[in-house]
Amino acid sequence: MKYNFDEIIDRTGTSATKMESLPKGCPDDALPLWVADMDFACAEPILKALHERIDKKIFGYTMYDTDECLGAVLNWYKKRYGWEEQKENLFFCGGIVSAYAVLLNLLTKEGEGVVIQRPIYYPFTMKANSNGRQIVDSPLIYADGNYTIDFDDLDKKMAEPNNKVLVFCSPHNPAGRVWTEEEIRKVVDICKKYDKWIICDEIHCDLLRCGMTFHPILKVAPDYADRIAVCTAPSKTFNLAGMKTSNIVIHNKELQAAWKELIGGKLSMNGAGTLGLTAMIAAYNEGEEWLEQLKEYLDGNFAYIDAFLKEHLPKAHMVPSEGTYLAWIDFNGYVDGDAEKLEEIMQKKARVALDEGYIFGDAGRGFERINIATPRSVVEDCMDRILKAFKEEKLV
Ligand SMILES: Cc1ncc(COP(=O)(O)O)c(C=O)c1O
Known part of the structure; x- marks a missing residue:
């Protein structure tokens, strides 16, 4: 239509x-x-699916880790980006900022450095501050009216023993850059050199100018998957922010266990909203x-x-x-x-x-x-x- x-x-x-x-x-x-x-x-398919779900009249506890739901997410990654992901690496979170805060708590201690690339989506700074982490800026280079990564500066910042994590926004908000495969590889190589974690926020990955290509970090650098957590969501792509649904990809088994323990065991925040899941499944399957x-x-x-x-x-x-x-x-x-x-x-x-x-x-x-x-x-x-x-x- x-x-x-x-x-x-x-x-x-x-x-x-x-x-x-x-x-x-x-x-x-x-x-x-x-x-x-x-x-x-x-x-329209999202609205239709929501209407049909409402007609079922009961909104009890609803499971995220079903074949239908996980399959919709994984199939989207595969058909849009040729990114093959496994069900056991997918984790639900109500939002990416929440997921980011959880990951900061799991990957860093108070006082440790979190590297960001300003100008950058401001909640990255706010959540690091409110969790007692130290923000370290590796500013993007702004030259000839556009942005690039300052790899030398990034290398220096990641080399610092106190800096534990890079928050990589791909595509970048607000610079609007869709990083090339080469740029992503170089970023990963720097983090790999110092064995540092990457939290990669890919929330804007579907919203590209026509003709642009998105490169998922885990497809570019499968060799470093053990030190990367990726945040994706249907919220920006399909205008579902109020549905509070995001998908976090974690390969590292220890981090997976720590995530489950904190989100499920300690905080009981692992439940997904019924309508959010309905909307997400319809979006990825038919949007x-x-x-x-x-x-x-x-x-x-x-x-x-x-x-x-x-x-x-x-x-x-x-x-x-x-x-x-x-x-x-x-x-x-x-x-x-x-x-x-x-x-x-x-x-x-x-x-x-x-x-x-x-x-x-x-x-x-x-x-x-x-x-x-x-x-x-x-x-x-x-x-x-x-x-x-x-x-x-x-x-x-
Ligand atoms: C880079 C980035 N990450 C995360 C978010 C918000 O994600 P959520 O609403 O899932 O917390 C936004 C919203 O603008 C964003 O631009």
Whole structure:
């Protein structure tokens, strides 16, 4: 079927975080394009499966480790990426940030270093801090308007005995890079040289620009699988964030046992939500057609913003997006590092609620992250508001 991503769906009355919990300082009528979920209807097969499940009328405890459920996940990995995974390596978690916090607790002790690559998805820092771990930044290199990995710096950081884990975001949020096979191999080789763990967050792996190829880390580096934990989920891909369903891949037998002991034995947090599982199974088994159409639509939104900036705000630069639905825009040509001024303009003058670049680390000062998984008319509204505000401020 042909999906209509232009449809405006009223999210009021759904307690949507994106609308009801705007970033501090935003007026109530700000256009909400911050938190990463989509304003698009879920794929028809997911809605149908949920309706059918609801018609079964009973929502008792539901199992994750069934052939139907694990098979749907593993089959998705295989058909999309040629990644062959085993059932016994899959573990359920209610969310990837939760899984990340659990993994930090299992792989590191208080005070030990967790290496991240800023600008980076800010909960990586928040959860490390709240668990008493020390964040160590190995910043990405930003040159000629795009990002690459600073392998020399990464080598230095991983060589430090106190630094135990690399958190590798693949594809990278917010830089939008889909790492090449060579880049992933080099990252793994550095960690392998010092026998360090990698927590690889692959939540955005399905959301690529058309023509891009995703390389699962465990396919690139099966030789190092024993020191890698991978986090995947249908939540970003299929707009199911509220369904609280993610799949964590762990090969190392000791870590598997420690995971089961903590999540199951100690905390009893291993139960999956009935509807989340229904949605996930339908998404992975039948959601591909919707996803392919979504990707084309997102490409169009990125192209629209790029053209708009080039025509109207030529000193702003959208970092070329290879993956995610998050536009990462450098406004330093207008604000020269004055992130507070940029925030003020976006929130108070343009009335758009975005993720300010500085929350991803200092390297993000003067940037904005715009969630463009929304109908084109909303993207147009956002860009018009920004342009009008920049004109009022006499910046253009
Ligand atoms: C890189 C990354 N990891 C994790 C998450 C959130 O995952 P969850 O909702 O499963 O905790 C996001 C959401 O934006 C993300 O961008």
